[in-house]
Amino acid sequence: MENSSLSGKGILMDIDQRRKREKTLSTPSVGKLVSHTGSKNSTPCDSLHRLHHLPRTIGFTDELGISGAAVREFYSSGWKRPLVLTREDFYHWQFCKAPLCLGQDRNCLVVDEGQVVGVMGVTPRNFLLQEQTFVGAEMTSWLLAENHKGGLAALMMDFLQRSFSVLFGANVSEAALQIYLRKGYTQVYMPRFVRVFSWEVVKPFMRATPLAYKLYNDSRHALAGKDRKFRLETVNPENLTPIVDDFRQTHSFFSRYYPDIQWRYEKHPLYKYQTFVVRPATGEGQGAFLALRVDEDIDGFSMLHILDLFGDTMGMQAALDFVQTLAQESGVAAADFYTTSSAVSACFRQDRWFSILDDSFFSFPHLFHPVESRVPSTTSLVYWSRESSSALHDVGRLYITKQDMDLDRPGPAQLERLKTGGVPLR
Ligand SMILES: CC(C)(COP(=O)(O)OP(=O)(O)OC[C@H]1O[C@@H](n2cnc3c(N)ncnc32)[C@H](O)[C@@H]1OP(=O)(O)O)[C@@H](O)C(=O)NCCC(=O)NCCS
Numbered sequence: 001m002e003n004s005s006l007s008g009k010g011i012l013m014d015i016d017q018r019r020k021r022e023k024t025l026s027t028p029s030v031g032k033l034v035s036h037t038g039s040k041n042s043t044p045c046d047s048l049h050r051l052h053h054l055p056r057t058i059g060f061t062d063e064l065g066i067s068g069a070a071v072r073e074f075y076s077s078g079w080k081r082p083l084v085l086t087r088e089d090f091y092h093w094q095f096c097k098a099p100l101c102l103g104q105d106r107n108c109l110v111v112d113e114g115q116v117v118g119v120m121g122v123t124p125r126n127f128l129l130q131e132q133t134f135v136g137a138e139m140t141s142w143l144l145a146e147n148h149k150g151g152l153a154a155l156m157m158d159f160l161q162r163s164f165s166v167l168f169g170a171n172v173s174e175a176a177l178q179i180y181l182r183k184g185y186t187q188v189y190m191p192r193f194v195r196v197f198s199w200e201v202v203k204p205f206m207r208a209t210p211l212a213y214k215l216y217n218d219s220r221h222a223l224a225g226k227d228r229k230f231r232l233e234t235v236n237p238e239n240l241t242p243i244v245d246d247f248r249q250t251h252s253f254f255s256r257y258y259p260d261i262q263w264r265y266e267k268h269p270l271y272k273y274q275t276f277v278v279r280p281a282t283g284e285g286q287g288a289f290l291a292l293r294v295d296e297d298i299d300g301f302s303m304l305h306i307l308d309l310f311g312d313t314m315g316m317q318a319a320l321d322f323v324q325t326l327a328q329e330s331g332v333a334a335a336d337f338y339t340t341s342s343a344v345s346a347c348f349r350q351d352r353w354f355s356i357l358d359d360s361f362f363s364f365p366h367l368f369h370p371v372e373s374r375v376p377s378t379t380s381l382v383y384w385s386r387e388s389s390s391a392l393h394d395v396g397r398l399y400i401t402k403q404d405m406d407l408d409r410p411g412p413a414q415l416e417r418l419k420t421g422g423v424p425l426r
Contacts, residue, residue, distance in 0.1 A: 055112075055113075056110065056111065056112045056113075056117075057110070057111050058108065058109070058110050058111075058118075058152075058155060058156055058159045059108075059109060059111070059159070060104075060105070060106045060107065060108065060109070060122075060163075061095075061105040061106065061107045061109055062104045062105045062106070064109055064111050066109055066111060066116060068088070068091055068092065068095070068096075068105055069088075070115075070116050071091075071105075071107055071109065071116055071119055072085065072086045072087075072088065072091055073116075074116040074117075074119055074143070074145075075119065075141065075143065078143050078145060078146075079141065079143060081412045082412040082415040082416060082419075083141065083412075083415075084270075084409050084410045084415060085121060085140075085141055087269075087415075089269040089270075090269050090270060090409075090410075092269075093263075093267060093268065093269045094121070094123055094140075094406055095107055095121065095122070095123060097263055097267060098123050098124065098125060098260075098263050098264075099125075099126075099255075099259045099260055099263055100124040100125050100126055100135070101123070101124055106122045106123075106124050106137070107119055107120065107121055107122050108120040108122050108156055108159060108160055108163075110144070110148065110152055110156060112148070117144065117145040117147075117148040118143065118144040118145065118148055118152055118153075118156060119141070119142070119143050120139055120140075120141075120142045120143075120156055120160065121139065121140035121141045121142075121406075122137050122138070122139055122140075122160070123137060123138045123140070123406070124136070124137045124164070125137065125138060125254045125255060125260070126254070126255040126260075127165070127166040127252070127253070127254055127255070128248045128251075128252060128253055128254075128255055129166065129252040129385070129391055129392065130252065130391050131248065131249075133255070134165040134166045134385070134387075135164055135165055135166075136164055136165060136166035136167065136168070136254065137160070137163075137164045137166075137167055137168075138168050138169075138254070138404060138405045138406065139160070139167060139168065139169040139405070140169070140170075140405060140406050142156075142169075142172075142176055153176070153179050154179055154182075154183070157179055157180075157183045158183075161183065161184075161384065161386070165385060165386045165387065166383070166384070166385040166386075166392070167185075167383065167384045167385075168254075168381060168382070168383050168400065168404065168405055169185075169381070169382045169383075169405065170379055170380065170381050170382070170404075170405040170407055171379055171380055171407075172187075172380070172382055177382070180382045180384075181382075183384070184384055185382040185383060185384040186382065186383055186384070186393065187380055187381065187382050188340065188380065188381050188383075188395050189357060189376055189378055189379070189380050189381075190338040190339060190340050190378050190379050190380070190381060190400065191338060191339065191340070191345050191355065191356075191357050191358075191378070192336065192337070192338035192355070192356040192357065192366065192377070192378035192379070193336065193337050193338070193345070193348035193349075193353035193354065193355055193356070194334060194335070194336045194353060194354045194356060194362075194364045195219070195324070195327070195334060195335050195336075195351075195353045195354065196216050196333070196334045196354070196364075197327050197328060197332060197333055197334060197335070198301070198331075198332075198333040198334070199213065199216055201300070201301045201333040202301055202333045202334050202364070205299075205301075205364070205365055205371055206362070206363060206364045206365070207362070207363040208361065208362050208363070209361040209362070211361045212354070212359070212361045212362040215352070215354070218352075219352050222352070223324060223328075226321070228321035228322070228324070228325050229280065229281035229318075229321070230278050230279070230280065230281060230318035230319070230321050230322045230325075231278070231279045231280065231281055231283055231287075231318070232276045232277075232278055232322065233276065233277040233278075233279070233287070234276075234277075235258075235261065235275045235276065235277055235289065236258070237257075237258040239277045239286075239287065240256075240257070240258050240261065240277065240289060241257065241258065242286050243277070243286050243287060243288065243289050243310070243311045243312075243315075244256050244257055244289075246286060246311075246312070247310050247311065247399070250343065250397060251310070251341060251343075251397050251398070251399045252391060252392060252394075252397060252398050252399070253310075253398070253399035253400065254400075254404055256289065256308065256310070256403075261275065261289075261291075264291075264403060265291055265307075270410055271293055271408065271410075272293070273291055273292065273293050273307065274291070274292050274293070274294075275289070275290065275291045275308075276289075276290045276291075276319070276322070277289055277290075277311075277315075278290050278311075278315055278318045278319040278322055279314070279315055279318055280314050280315070280317070280318045281318075284314055285311075285312045285314045285315055286311060286312055286315065287311055287312065287314075287315035287318075288309060288310060288311025288312065288315030288316040288318070288319045289308055289309070289310055289311055290306070290308065290309050290319040290322070290323070291306070291307040291308040291309075291403065292304055292305060292306050292307060292323065292326075293305050293307060293408065294330060294332060295368060297369070297414060298368045298369070298371060299368075299370070299371050301332075301333040301334075302330075302331070302332045302333060303332060303333065303334055303335065303336065303368065304323065304326065304327050304330075304332045304334075304335040304336075305335070305336060305337070305402060305408060306323060306335065306336070306337035306401075306402075307401060307402050307403045307408055308401055308403050309337065309339070309344060309347075309401075310341070310344055310399060313343075313346075313347065316344065316347045317347055317350075317351075320347055320348070320351050323335060334364065336364070336366070337353075337401070337402070338366075338378055338379055338401060338402060339399060339400065339401045340381070340395050340396070340398040340399060340400045341396065341397065341398065341399040342396035342397075343396075343397075344399065356376060356377050356378050357376055357378060363377050364377060365377060366378055366379065367411065368411065369410065369411030369412065369413040369414040370411065370412065370413045379402075379407060381400055381405075383398075
């Protein structure tokens with residue numbers, strides 16, 4: 001059941017008028033969109049005419065007639081560190097290619113006299129909650145021009161909350177957090193799990209007491225003696241759909257049906273992911289969906305990041321056996337995963353991975369390009385929903401991972417290397 005729609009929403013809002021009248025616009029004027037033949041190099045996202053005659057407005061990129069290039073230029077000029085959203089290939093993948101985008105650019109902009117002066121990156125995605133499907137969105141990289149700060153951000157948030165039923169952001173800054181919390185969002189830190197495979201290699205980057213080292217040794221011996229058996233399958237709609245159908249009975253999450261998985265992992269412009277359906281060697285059960293990436297590019301070591309792991313318990317346990325076999329065979333120094341779901345976390349706890357939020361004797365970086373730790377060393381989320389918010393607050397049944405909110409994206413150090421013709425990213 002579709003509870004909200006991206007069409008027919010208030011698209012443009014004359015902020016100055018709104019302030020003057022001090023009332024909410026119930027039927028905002030929508031700028032007439034002009035069909036456009038487009039230049040040879042234009043893409044669907046960039047193909048609308050610019051509307052220069054408008055006063056200061058808030059709206060979606062395409063409906064304001066602003067080009068993606070202008071948004072990227074605004075990010076380039078205002079974001080303090082190198083940002084992957086300034087790359088055309090990445091921008092189009094992130095903001096126009098996700099299944100619910102339907103080729104349109106739904107970034108939330110503030111435009112003043114035809115110039116972009118504010119942006120919130122928005123990727124619309126179906127959100128599955130209590131057997132219903134809502135039009136949700138992931139938000140990223142909120143930026144206002146210096147001379148437009150002080151008030152507009154709250155109006156952008158009003159616009160987004162009118163346009164989407166469920167909204168998520170991650171790792172928000174102090175300035176942004178104030179607005180999120182006052183607009184009814186909740187902040188949570190995601191449980192994160194780490195397994196070290198090569199202690200000496202990662203020692204300089206982590207904080208660990210002698211107890212952590214003893215537990216590392218214990219886990220190595222346990223792993224060496226474990227009979228690991230699993231069956232790997234290529235992901236296709238037939239084996240993925242029943243896993244998602246079952247998982248949504250107990251969890252709320254951004255859709256992971258086949259088109260979503262294809263977009264997120266197969267069509268990624270820069271990273272190479274591996275995806276599997278994993279079952280125990282006996283072939284029992286429906287199995288679990290697993291997505292991972294080996295990051296070989298970190299300051300002297302490599303990491304295996306698990307992006308997704310969900311399914312039946314036997315499948316998830318078999319997937320963890322596979323991950324640990326792969327990690328050891330490929331010589332990665334450590335592996336990590338974070339999730340809000342307590343059922344998925346349970347597999348990591350049972351397998352004795354270090355828990356960043358619980359094990360005070362162990363801390364490990366969670367940002368890698370460059371290597372960086374914040375306290376706590378995991379990702380924070382902010383979420384909001386118009387309806388069914390009590391279900392969303394049941395965070396043990398929420399499934400958000402590094403797959404979501406574009407959390408697995410090239411960092412500043414990698415972007416610098418790409419610019420200077422360095423090795424392609426993996
Ligand atoms: C984040 C950012 C977009 C916020 O915009 P801003 O113009 O600085 O924010 P605002 O001044 O509008 O909002 C902050 C203030 O509005 C208040 N506010 C927010 N919503 C409000 C509401 N509905 N009613 C009343 N006050 C509200 C906040 O409490 C705060 O006020 P205070 O500092 O006086 O207590 C901007 O600071 C920015 O571009 N920062 C740099 C990049 C960045 O950090 N991005 C966020 C990444 S997550």
